[in-house]
Amino acid sequence: MELSDFENILKSNQTLYNVCDEVFEELNMDWEKDVHVWDEIWFMEETVTKDNNGEVSTASINRMVEVLAPPSFSDSDRNRRRTESSGNSYKLKNTSTIERKMGINENPNQTEEKLSPIQKIADKLERFKVVFFFTYKHFTTAEVILKKLFQRFEVPSFVDTNIGFNIQNKVVENIRYWLHAHPKDFTNQMLRDLEDFTTKNMNSPLSSLALKNTSAIFESDDEEEKESGINDNINEYVQKMKHELHLSPYESYVNTYFLTFSVPGYKNPRKALSFCQHLLSSQLIAKINGQMEFSPLQTDIYQIKVDEKDTLLTLNMILCELNIYSSYLATVEDDSKSPILFLKDVHDFKGINDVKTRGEEANTIYEKYLTKTSKFKINVDEKILKGIESLVKQSVADPALFDEARNKIYYELMNGSYAQFMITKQFKDLSVWYLKKMTGYSIRLPCSRNVNSKNYPDPILPKGFHEITKLNKNMTLKVNRELAPGVQFIDIDDVELARQMAIIAFDLFVKIQRSELLHQAWSKPKLQHEAPNLMAFINRFNSESAFLAVSILSNTRVKARAKVMDKFIRIAYQSKVLRNYSTAFALLSALNSASVNRLKHTKNLLPKPTLQMLNELESFFISNNNYKTLRDALANSDNQPTIPSMAIYLQDLTFIEDGNPSKVKDLINFEQKRQMANVLSTILSFQELSYNFIKIIPLNNLLQRLPVANENQLYQMSLACEPRGADPSSIL
Amino acid sequence: MEMISSPSMLKPIQIKLVLLGEAAVGKSSLVLRFVNNDYQENKEPTIGAAFLTQKCKVQDKIIKFEIWDTAGQERFHSLAPMYYRNAQAAIVVYDITNSDSFDRAKSWVKELQRQATNEIVVALAGNKCDLHDSRQVESEVASSYSSEKGLLFLETSAKENENVNHLFKEIAKKLPLESFSKKQVEEQTQNSINITRRQDSSISQCSC
Numbered sequence: 035m036e037l038s039d040f041e042n043i044l045k046s047n048q049t050l051y052n053v054c055d056e057v058f059e060e061l062n063m064d065w066e067k068d069v070h071v072w073d074e075i076w077f078m079e080e081t082v083t084k085d086n087n088g089e090v091s092t093a094s095i096n097r098m099v100e101v102l103a104p105p106s107f108s109d110s111d112r113n114r115r116r117t118e119s120s121g122n123s124y125k126l127k128n129t130s131t132i133e134r135k136m137g138i139n140e141n142p143n144q145t146e147e148k149l150s151p152i153q154k155i156a157d158k159l160e161r162f163k164v165v166f167f168f169t170y171k172h173f174t175t176a177e178v179i180l181k182k183l184f185q186r187f188e189v190p191s192f193v194d195t196n197i198g199f200n201i202q203n204k205v206v207e208n209i210r211y212w213l214h215a216h217p218k219d220f221t222n223q224m225l226r227d228l229e230d231f232t233t234k235n236m237n238s239p240l241s242s243l244a245l246k247n248t249s250a251i252f253e254s255d256d257e258e259e260k261e262s263g264i265n266d267n268i269n270e271y272v273q274k275m276k277h278e279l280h281l282s283p284y285e286s287y288v289n290t291y292f293l294t295f296s297v298p299g300y301k302n303p304r305k306a307l308s309f310c311q312h313l314l315s316s317q318l319i320a321k322i323n324g325q326m327e328f329s330p331l332q333t334d335i336y337q338i339k340v341d342e343k344d345t346l347l348t349l350n351m352i353l354c355e356l357n358i359y360s361s362y363l364a365t366v367e368d369d370s371k372s373p374i375l376f377l378k379d380v381h382d383f384k385g386i387n388d389v390k391t392r393g394e395e396a397n398t399i400y401e402k403y404l405t406k407t408s409k410f411k412i413n414v415d416e417k418i419l420k421g422i423e424s425l426v427k428q429s430v431a432d433p434a435l436f437d438e439a440r441n442k443i444y445y446e447l448m449n450g451s452y453a454q455f456m457i458t459k460q461f462k463d464l465s466v467w468y469l470k471k472m473t474g475y476s477i478r479l480p481c482s483r484n485v486n487s488k489n490y491p492d493p494i495l496p497k498g499f500h501e502i503t504k505l506n507k508n509m510t511l512k513v514n515r516e517l518a519p520g521v522q523f524i525d526i527d528d529v530e531l532a533r534q535m536a537i538i539a540f541d542l543f544v545k546i547q548r549s550e551l552l553h554q555a556w557s558k559p560k561l562q563h564e565a566p567n568l569m570a571f572i573n574r575f576n577s578e579s580a581f582l583a584v585s586i587l588s589n590t591r592v593k594a595r596a597k598v599m600d601k602f603i604r605i606a607y608q609s610k611v612l613r614n615y616s617t618a619f620a621l622l623s624a625l626n627s628a629s630v631n632r633l634k635h636t637k638n639l640l641p642k643p644t645l646q647m648l649n650e651l652e653s654f655f656i657s658n659n660n661y662k663t664l665r666d667a668l669a670n671s672d673n674q675p676t677i678p679s680m681a682i683y684l685q686d687l688t689f690i691e692d693g694n695p696s697k698v699k700d701l702i703n704f705e706q707k708r709q710m711a712n713v714l715s716t717i718l719s720f721q722e723l724s725y726n727f728i729k730i731i732p733l734n735n736l737l738q739r740l741p742v743a744n745e746n747q748l749y750q751m752s753l754a755c756e757p758r759g760a761d762p763s764s765i766l
Numbered sequence: 767m768e769m770i771s772s773p774s775m776l777k778p779i780q781i782k783l784v785l786l787g788e789a790a791v792g793k794s795s796l797v798l799r800f801v802n803n804d805y806q807e808n809k810e811p812t813i814g815a816a817f818l819t820q821k822c823k824v825q826d827k828i829i830k831f832e833i834w835d836t837a838g839q840e841r842f843h844s845l846a847p848m849y850y851r852n853a854q855a856a857i858v859v860y861d862i863t864n865s866d867s868f869d870r871a872k873s874w875v876k877e878l879q880r881q882a883t884n885e886i887v888v889a890l891a892g893n894k895c896d897l898h899d900s901r902q903v904e905s906e907v908a909s910s911y912s913s914e915k916g917l918l919f920l921e922t923s924a925k926e927n928e929n930v931n932h933l934f935k936e937i938a939k940k941l942p943l944e945s946f947s948k949k950q951v952e953e954q955t956q957n958s959i960n961i962t963r964r965q966d967s968s969i970s971q972c973s974c
Binding site: 554576622624627631680681684688693 | 836841842845877880
């Protein structure tokens with residue numbers, strides 16, 4: 035089904051469509067593309083942990099490496115992120131601040147009750163800045179960070195003015211926070227630099243004002259006065275935004291919080307909303323990419339805890355997904371819509387402010403979903419049902435009335451048909467479309483078979499394969515029987531064999547996760563369990579090699595051996611053409627193994643064109659200049675699906691990690707981490723585009739289960755085939 | 767320490783040398799010790815690739831070792847032939863505190879020697895010899911194995927810089943240099959790409 039079909043379905047269902055549209059309208063405002071600063075901050079807050087000595091832990095550093103290679107947006111965005119990667123730093127003098135803040139997170143029940151919702155947000159966001167600066171301090175010096183911030187402020191002219199302005203705002207905001215909270219970091223020289231910087235940029239009213247304001251607070255010694263001043267501002271802003279801008283309480287809080295970090299009189303309260311938008315989108319992106327599983331009904335991953343009636347953000351997320359799901363259900367004529375309708379109605383119910391109306395609505399929902407005769411009966415257990423029943427009968431209409439039931443229904447969906455749907459391609463496609471509408475981003479899905487291309491090449495089949503049934507939905511081809519009698523492996527077209535090998539290898543390759551590539555887990559027996567997919571891919575490489583050796587060596591007659599060797603060279607060659615460099619390399623390397631390489635008589639029988647192919651392969655995979663030929667080819671992918679030769683990248687990673695100190699003068703060797711991140715993102719970029727070949731099941735089965743043999747066995751077979759010093763005439 | 771200044775001498779003989787051995791036996795450390803003996807902090811701190819070279823002077827000839835470190839690729843069992851074919855020298859490394867790594871080293875030697883086509887100089891290096899206390903492979907065992915198989919044998923410590931330069935020097939001595947230098951006169955044109963940035967370490971660092 036095409037995306038436009040989905041859109042039409044949505045349109046035909048007016049209610050659904052309206053809800054969607056509202057959500058989108060809300061999210062479509064001022065989308066701010068400069069997300070990476072926030073990415074970094076969130077990452078720091080999420081992941082930084084310290085060991086007993088107060089050092090940033092290895093796990094955090096590894097995460098840093100991962101984050102430095104950011105998830106894919108569009109290519110141009112990614113490049114921009116690389117070149118602009120910002121540095122903020124903060125030298126933390128008073129570590130107890132962090133510990134205290136961390137403590138809040140660990141004991142939410144004890145502290146939360148004392149805090150107003152707004153304090154909770156503020157505290158949360160305060161903490162992430164602290165941790166962010168704290169962590170960055172480990173990577174570089176305060177001077178360097180300040181310089182980087184200055185550089186960042188000078189947004190290149192090609193960047194859209196609004197975006198540029200937003201970047202500048204954030205830079206100023208960060209410096210301001212830094213100067214305000216930890217003035218001791220600033221040497222006299224740095225303060226002078228900062229003064230120069232502000233003077234130079236005086237044309238930007240925000241920066242000058244923000245910094246003036248900061249210095250004012252900075253000069254004031256009275257902590258209490260400052261705090262009360264901020265609180266006044268907050269309340270003022272919340273009211274202002276609620277009434278003048280018609281924002282929800284949640285939005286008002288978030289906006290206001292940001293404004294406390296900015297100047298009084300700041301004219302753009304929409305700024306904070308872009309924060310929400312980004313949060314939402316980054317979740318959706320992560321989810322689409324399968325990098326994250328989260329349950330929207332729990333607090334969201336960033337744990338911005340506010341009263342549940344205000345979790346607009348979270349509910350928007352659910353609504354987005356559920357709307358996708360509903361439209362999907364509409365296409366499959368499933369009658370299980372009740373849970374979704376229920377969830378939506380509960381959402382509306384919670385938004386009703388008027389107590390009387392809410393009471394009526396509670397009754398309606400009860401009648402519609404929860405009685406034995408309800409038209410849209412949902413499946414909730416007796417205990418919850420009775421609880422709701424008694425409250426409804428007493429006309430108690432608390433907004434949280436249906437929460438328990440709602441949560442249960444939601445989790446059921448998550449574990450049932452809904453979860454099933456979430457992993458389908460339709461969900462992904464539709465989500466991409468939603469995301470585009472929400473944010474303007476076009477994202478490229480990892481491992482999606484090219485959505486627009488219906489040009490699956492026709493499989494090349496030998497005569498025995500004539501009885502072909504239809505292609506099924508997964509683009510696999512079922513053939514009525516196993517490899518037809520009389521059809522040998524050797525009779526199947528080289529190209530088709532290479533295609534099937536590529537499908538298998540890619541399926542394994544695409545499963546490799548970023549984290550599996552860190553700290554050389556693949557080569558350390560004790561850590562291999564951390565890299566299961568990478569190990570599977572490596573094992574496939576080895577078994578492809580063994581496949582070649584066994585297939586050749588199990589033929590006792592030299593002509594048969596030559597025929598098989600010829601076949602494999604052709605497959606290797608075609609694999610290279612298909613840019614499946616992993617398989618091509620595995621096969622070529624097996625041809626060079628001791629047991630195969632010594633089969634002179636077999637090689638003598640190879641036809642000239644095959645020898646030519648072999649030569650090309652040899653010079654392509656030649657190790658000279660650190661595999662320059664191969665690396666060049668990998669670098670010019672030209673949007674072709676590619677399976678890289680992992681061996682060279684794993685070697686690079688090992689070398690970058692082992693060949694360099696991880697710390698320079700007590701600072702984390704940032705350059706080392708950055709280089710690792712580059713290798714990681716290079717590898718993972720190949721996962722984004724898959725082959726669009728049709729899987730031929732019997733062939734695929736054959737190629738999935740390759741024979742195993744160890745080097746000694748193979749060598750014995752080789753000696754049996756062509757004994758040492760044997761007379762050529764004695765070789766059959 | 768000898769500086770080579772005469773241009774006429776600057777036609778090094780290129781020798782491809784491959785390092786084999788189980789993961790974590792210290793292959794990379796050996797190479798880095800050999801190549802970057804003068805390693806200094808703060809100075810271009812980060813190396814990006816596993817391909818390193820080091821020049822050495824032996825019998826009035828300059829040898830340029832092109833060192834292929836297979837670190838990180840140990841699990842690609844079938845890949846080794848791509849490295850050791852066309853190699854003139856190989857160092858098989860094991861860890862004296864790990865007898866499994868010695869067994870693995872023996873199977874590497876076996877595989878290398880099957881490639882009878884190459885006149886390849888094979889050295890066996892028992893690394894981490896500073897860790898006497900946890901030794902699992904006795905020096906005598908490895909030594910007698912080596913003489914039986916015709917290998918060079920040394921126990922090394924990359925950490926303490928023990929026998930590292932000596933190892934390369936012994937390999938250089940054993941190479942049939944005359945035949946190489948003739949062969950390579952025609953092949954001199956190949957330029958190597960400097961991915962490592964520090965690829966051509968100063969020859970003065972090699973005491974051979």
